Amino acid sequence: xxxxxxxxxxxxxxxxxxxxxxxxxxxxxxxxxxxxxxxxxxxxxxxxxxxxxxxxxxxxxxxxxxxxxxxxxxxxxxxxxxxxxxxxxxxxxxxxxxxxxxxxxxxxxxxxxxxxxxxxxxxxxxxxxxxxxxxxxxxxxxxxxxxxxxxxxxxxxxxxxxxxxxxxxxxxxxxxxxxxxxxxxxxxxxxxxxxxxxxxxxxxxxxxxxxxxxxxxxxxxxxxxxxxxxxxxxxxxxxxxxxxxxxxxxxxxxxxxxxxxxxxxxxxxxxxxxxx
Amino acid sequence: xxxxxxxxxxxxxxxxxxxxxxxxxxxxxxxxxxxxxxxxxxxxxxxxxxxxxxxxxxxxxxxxxxxxxxxxxxxxxxxxxxxxxxxxxxxxxxxxxxxxxxxxxxxxxxxxxxxxxxxxxxxxxxxxxxxxxxxxxxxxxxxxxxxxxxxxxxxxxxxxxxxxxxxxxxxxxxxxxxxxxxxxxxxxxxxxxxxxxxxxxxxxxxxxxxxxxxxxxxxxxxxxxxxxxxxxxxxxxxxxxxxxxxxxxxxxxxxxxxxxxxxxx
Numbered sequence: 001x002x003x004x005x006x007x008x009x010x011x012x013x014x015x016x017x018x019x020x021x022x023x024x025x026x027x028x029x030x031x032x033x034x035x036x037x038x039x040x041x042x043x044x045x046x047x048x049x050x051x052x053x054x055x056x057x058x059x060x061x062x063x064x065x066x067x068x069x070x071x072x073x074x075x076x077x078x079x080x081x082x083x084x085x086x087x088x089x090x091x092x093x094x095x096x097x098x099x100x101x102x103x104x105x106x107x108x109x110x111x112x113x114x115x116x117x118x119x120x121x122x123x124x125x126x127x128x129x130x131x132x133x134x135x136x137x138x139x140x141x142x143x144x145x146x147x148x149x150x151x152x153x154x155x156x157x158x159x160x161x162x163x164x165x166x167x168x169x170x171x172x173x174x175x176x177x178x179x180x181x182x183x184x185x186x187x188x189x190x191x192x193x194x195x196x197x198x199x200x201x202x203x204x205x206x207x208x209x210x211x212x213x214x215x216x217x218x219x220x221x222x223x224x225x226x227x228x229x230x231x232x233x234x235x236x237x238x239x240x241x242x243x244x245x246x247x248x249x250x251x252x253x254x255x256x257x258x259x260x261x262x263x264x265x266x267x268x269x270x271x272x273x274x275x276x
Numbered sequence: 277x278x279x280x281x282x283x284x285x286x287x288x289x290x291x292x293x294x295x296x297x298x299x300x301x302x303x304x305x306x307x308x309x310x311x312x313x314x315x316x317x318x319x320x321x322x323x324x325x326x327x328x329x330x331x332x333x334x335x336x337x338x339x340x341x342x343x344x345x346x347x348x349x350x351x352x353x354x355x356x357x358x359x360x361x362x363x364x365x366x367x368x369x370x371x372x373x374x375x376x377x378x379x380x381x382x383x384x385x386x387x388x389x390x391x392x393x394x395x396x397x398x399x400x401x402x403x404x405x406x407x408x409x410x411x412x413x414x415x416x417x418x419x420x421x422x423x424x425x426x427x428x429x430x431x432x433x434x435x436x437x438x439x440x441x442x443x444x445x446x447x448x449x450x451x452x453x454x455x456x457x458x459x460x461x462x463x464x465x466x467x468x469x470x471x472x473x474x475x476x477x478x479x480x481x482x483x484x485x486x487x488x489x490x491x492x493x494x495x496x497x498x499x500x501x502x503x504x505x506x507x508x509x510x511x512x513x514x515x516x517x518x519x520x521x522x523x524x525x526x527x528x529x530x531x532x533x534x535x536x537x538x539x540x541x
Contacts, residue, residue, distance in 0.1 A: 062280055065280075070520060074520040075375070075520055079527065086532075090537060116379055120382070121516065135502065235501065237391055239505030240390060240501075240504040240505055243508040244390075251380065255338045272349075
């Protein structure tokens with residue numbers, strides 16, 4: 001009898017110790033399933049999601065352009081602009097700032113500021129929207145009517161966010177370079193040196209890697225935010241909590257993904273490392 | 277559907293109200309009225325540490341790895357791989373850590389506060405507090421601000437250590453162009469205690485802004501469970517913009533006219 005009780009106690013203790021890890025694996029697995037289902041139903045005809053896709057695309061663009069503008073200009077002017085220009089001016093080598101901006105803007109901060117803005121602005125809006133529909137039981141009603149919520153709600157958001165994120169990445173690069181030019185002008189330098197080192201150091205690989213990485217960011221953000229919105233529950237605080245969890249998971253996933261991709265990219269492309 | 281100029285217009289609209297609300301909350305803390313609820317402040321600090329510390333540190337660890345990786349390859353490309361410590365000292369301490377801290381704080385803590393206080397608002401608990409004679413702004417917002425001020429400096433300082441460790445791992449162990457001693461020599465040479473203090477000030481200003489924005493959006497949430505979700509999403513927009521602006525202003529103020537590097541005249 002005593003041993004049975006002991007066994008039960010050990011069992012519950014083990015369960016409690018491993019339940020966070022177990023639920024983490026469950027959530028990741030369900031997100032993978034949602035990704036697979038989204039991709040399959042995006043490819044398989046019929047394609048009823050065209051109108052919703054255009055709506056979501058414009059919605060994300062309208063929400064994101066202003067925060068992206070302010071964020072990238074502020075980040076580019078402060079971090080790589082002023083810090084690097086300060087440092088380079090000690091050596092009288094301010095024209096090298098352009099070469100530094102290839103690394104700073106194109107390779108590093110344009111993708112991640114874009115990801116933060118899209119996750120924080122468009123992603124939270126998607127979670128709030130889908131979570132509200134879930135709480136109002138609209139998703140169940142759609143299913144009863146024979147409308148597949150994945151095909152009609154998740155797929156357009158997934159595609160729209162992928163394209164919007166990679167487009168906004170181009171804008172982030174342009175705004176970031178503008179901020180770099182502003183930092184250069186602040187030090188009364190002519191811009192010829194900036195552009196010369198910028199264009200001689202930038203490679204096509206840098207640009208497509210940046211844009212492709214952002215496309216994947218968009219996919220990650222869309223899946224995480226849609227999943228959290230569609231599984232929102234728990235009454236009044238439920239939608240708010242879903243938004244909270246969605247943005248945390250999306251940010252951590254995106255930054256981890258970026259680290260892995262940059263590691264592989266830089267290690268496998270030695271031509272990126274040559275200074276010109 | 278929204279228009280193209282709605283986001284900046286809304287932002288300007290709510291910015292003034294956030295400042296007014298924030299001044300009210302900060303006034304409650306400075307006048308000492310919040311110490312009536314000091315226990316609640318300590319509880320909020322505890323929630324912050326036990327609920328958010330791990331995720332914050334994990335996030336800044338990834339940022340530290342990024343800094344080290346970019347620094348190692350950049351210094352290899354200019355033909356000075358042994359100076360990778362310079363890049364990771366500048367990137368990690370001065371810029372990347374405050375930004376990363378601001379991002380994850382607004383994602384985890386800011387939106388969490390909106391969801392929590394917003395749920396209280398729409399289930400009429402805030403009105404109930406008022407009826408009971410407890411000032412809701414003091415009890416809900418000022419205690420959270422004081423709790424954040426108690427806990428976040430320590431979270432931030434540990435975060436600095438974690439970024440240093442991550443940058444070391446990326447430069448010395450992952451890329452491996454420079455020896456451990458060579459890296460650390462340059463790394464410690466290119467920073468000084470005032471840099472740590474400046475970085476901490478940047479992070480604390482961001483944290484204060486994030487907590488106040490979260491309290492404002494939670495306190496003014498309306499429109500049922502859906503309204504709480506919308507308010508949470510909106511708080512994130514304001515937080516992202518504020519984090520970047522504070523980061524830029526901090527760089528201009530602290531390092532704008534003086535690179536604080538141990539070279540040159």
